[in-house]
Amino acid sequence: xxxxxxxxGGLRTKIIVxxxxxxxxxxxxxxxxxxxTSRRAAEELAFSRSEDRARLxxxxxxxxxxxxxxxxxxxxxxxxASSAREIQAAxxxxxxxxxxxxxxxxxxxxxxxxxxVASPPRFEIxxxxxxxxxxxxxxxxxxxxxxxxxxxQAVGHSDVLALAYPLETVDDGxxxxxxxxxxxxxxxxxxxxFYQAIWSLYxxxxxxxxxTPAIEGRELAYVTDGQGVxxxxxxxxxxxxAIVDTVPVARALTGASGAVRVAGLGGHExxxxxxxVPRTSWVLVTEDxxxxxxxxxxxxxxxxxxxxxxxxxxxxxxxxLGVRRITEPLAELTEAADRVASGEFEQAIEVRTGxxxxxxxxQFNTMAAELRTSYATLEQRVADRTRELAIxxxxxxxxxxxxxxxxxxxxxxxxTSSALAMxxxxxxxxxxxxxxxxxxxxxxxxxxxxIALLPLxxxxxxxxxxxxxxxxxxxxDYPEGSLKQLLxxxxxxxxxxxxxVARDRVLGVLNLxxxxxxxxxxxxxxxxxxxxxxxxxxxENARLYAEAERTAxxxxxxxxxxxxxxxxxxxxxSASLIADVVPKLWLRDREEAERQLVNLHRxxxxxxxEMRTLLLELRPAALEAAELSALLxxxxxxxxxxxxxxxxxxxxxxxxxxxxxxxxLYRIAQEASNNVVRHANAHELSIxxxxxxxxxxxxxxxxxxxxxPCRAATGGLGTTTMHERAAAIGATLTIASRPGExxxxxxxxxx
Numbered sequence: 001x002x003x004x005x006x007x008x009g010g011l012r013t014k015i016i017v018x019x020x021x022x023x024x025x026x027x028x029x030x031x032x033x034x035x036x037t038s039r040r041a042a043e044e045l046a047f048s049r050s051e052d053r054a055r056l057x058x059x060x061x062x063x064x065x066x067x068x069x070x071x072x073x074x075x076x077x078x079x080x081a082s083s084a085r086e087i088q089a090a091x092x093x094x095x096x097x098x099x100x101x102x103x104x105x106x107x108x109x110x111x112x113x114x115x116x117v118a119s120p121p122r123f124e125i126x127x128x129x130x131x132x133x134x135x136x137x138x139x140x141x142x143x144x145x146x147x148x149x150x151x152x153q154a155v156g157h158s159d160v161l162a163l164a165y166p167l168e169t170v171d172d173g174x175x176x177x178x179x180x181x182x183x184x185x186x187x188x189x190x191x192x193x194f195y196q197a198i199w200s201l202y203x204x205x206x207x208x209x210x211x212t213p214a215i216e217g218r219e220l221a222y223v224t225d226g227q228g229v230x231x232x233x234x235x236x237x238x239x240x241x242a243i244v245d246t247v248p249v250a251r252a253l254t255g256a257s258g259a260v261r262v263a264g265l266g267g268h269e270x271x272x273x274x275x276x277v278p279r280t281s282w283v284l285v286t287e288d289x290x291x292x293x294x295x296x297x298x299x300x301x302x303x304x305x306x307x308x309x310x311x312x313x314x315x316x317x318x319x320x321l322g323v324r325r326i327t328e329p330l331a332e333l334t335e336a337a338d339r340v341a342s343g344e345f346e347q348a349i350e351v352r353t354g355x356x357x358x359x360x361x362x363q364f365n366t367m368a369a370e371l372r373t374s375y376a377t378l379e380q381r382v383a384d385r386t387r388e389l390a391i392x393x394x395x396x397x398x399x400x401x402x403x404x405x406x407x408x409x410x411x412x413x414x415x416t417s418s419a420l421a422m423x424x425x426x427x428x429x430x431x432x433x434x435x436x437x438x439x440x441x442x443x444x445x446x447x448x449x450x451i452a453l454l455p456l457x458x459x460x461x462x463x464x465x466x467x468x469x470x471x472x473x474x475x476x477d478y479p480e481g482s483l484k485q486l487l488x489x490x491x492x493x494x495x496x497x498x499x500x501v502a503r504d505r506v507l508g509v510l511n512l513x514x515x516x517x518x519x520x521x522x523x524x525x526x527x528x529x530x531x532x533x534x535x536x537x538x539x540e541n542a543r544l545y546a547e548a549e550r551t552a553x554x555x556x557x558x559x560x561x562x563x564x565x566x567x568x569x570x571x572x573x574s575a576s577l578i579a580d581v582v583p584k585l586w587l588r589d590r591e592e593a594e595r596q597l598v599n600l601h602r603x604x605x606x607x608x609x610e611m612r613t614l615l616l617e618l619r620p621a622a623l624e625a626a627e628l629s630a631l632l633x634x635x636x637x638x639x640x641x642x643x644x645x646x647x648x649x650x651x652x653x654x655x656x657x658x659x660x661x662x663x664x665l666y667r668i669a670q671e672a673s674n675n676v677v678r679h680a681n682a683h684e685l686s687i688x689x690x691x692x693x694x695x696x697x698x699x700x701x702x703x704x705x706x707x708x709p710c711r712a713a714t715g716g717l718g719t720t721t722m723h724e725r726a727a728a729i730g731a732t733l734t735i736a737s738r739p740g741e742x743x744x745x746x747x748x749x750x751x
Contacts, residue, residue, distance in 0.1 A: 074099060219292075633651055661749060
């Protein structure tokens, strides 16, 4: 079963399919194109034939019906008597037998006003006025044969066609009309002269008059008047029906001739040719069954299918024979590749084709030989790679858990020395004065002290820093000098210098020492470069961390200095001035002196509160451990002392408050109190703190000048910072203020 699947999905089958599918597509496209072209040509020929036939039949019909006009013309040209009786007598001589017998519905003579002067006796309309016949006669265009459209119940109760011809004189010289009438009725037969004449044309020679389904499968033609009413149709029971909405009739009524593919009156698809009947308002339409048009293309379809089959089968057979020469060597190659995949590398195949297959076999034999060689050293390479990855992972672990430069460099030096079996080494950071030793191992104390600061000009590190890659140098290649002697006394034979790189900047080097001659492989150089980059990033992070600590400490010292100057220093200065004045004032105005002593007491208490607050700021752990109510009390007393404000406190203990929430609420109160002292020009400061099981409420209010709320919306007066602190703990902060009505900051924290 497996072999069968291999054959069906093999290269031979694929090549045959790859050839067969495009060939079949191309041949099919050509066949379809040829067939569609020939069919289109047949259709165009059928359209042209239908149009020509319609125009020919229309011309023949026009010529045929013109003979009836000549019969009326002969009557109109003969002298007639002036009395109605004589006119009627002359008419009776020619109809229903004689020259006018072709008008099966009768002949009328009308005066210019449309009154009937003479008519067949059966009509009994002599003296009646027939305006529709008068209109049909008098509105005949110049050059027309004079035939009207179907006139519904124009004479008696009959539908007729009228042919009018002018009389020379009637009744004392006034003009009138001779009108011949043809009956229009369903089921008309050839017994009527008018229809017999139409049947005698080409149409009649092709069709049977019987109303059978066979008519719908044969050629036919029919005639309509200018209103689309059928005058003639081989199925005579359709005579009198209106079909003005059909496509060929509608187009022909515009005066156009042509052919179109439509559904015929019988419901079958046909090619309809159409043309106006010359010198009338009538149109003639022919219908050729569409199946007769397509019938001519069927032999071509069968021929094309046969050619298509031959065009596919013959090339497939030829290709199948030729592909065999290609697939047999490939089968041998596949079998040998399967054996190689199973671990049997002793494979070689021989192909003598002189083409690409022979070249492919040669390449396979070379590959098998290289695989034999590579497999022999694969385990060692995997072990080396695993060791390299372990070193990098260990170094990454040290870097991730520590930002101390000495610890990181010691770890990098230890792991690198172990990986390369180097006995000793040192880690240096590049400073302005040279290379500064930050870590070492495996060297004597005197040697470490001697290399604590190395000038770049005498060290191998200069070459490594300039090249940006690990560099190896034997001690005997060092220039003569104290460093070479120092290395020789330590027993060093080879020195490897690895640059520490971070952000395309060299930060220092790792110098590895071996007490035997050592040459680095390409893999070892790649590993050292990776270690240098990772250790360089660690050194850069440690430097940035130390710099950030120094910057933070400097900023904190500056802030404390500003607070001491703005708060405690100013308060103590004011207290000092009052203390100097009180003794003298006591002798002059004891009451004023007592008031100043009260101020002095308030200032010293405020200074004490400020100092306690600053001491808490210096000890973050103490700030987190203190109760929020105590912190707010120190803050309120310090602010009241600085701003000479009255103070109202309503502070309750809030247990189980996390340090983050406590510090955030404290900072918000601190910012609000500072705003009161600096900007509010207030007389009283009020701080209220209470809590329940669900929420904590903090409120800082003053009776100062207030401000417009829009100032708070734009971030003035520290409102942005307060909003950010509230948002950080999920609290809601609102600021209510109006000019002259003070300000109130409220914070609601839901537990």
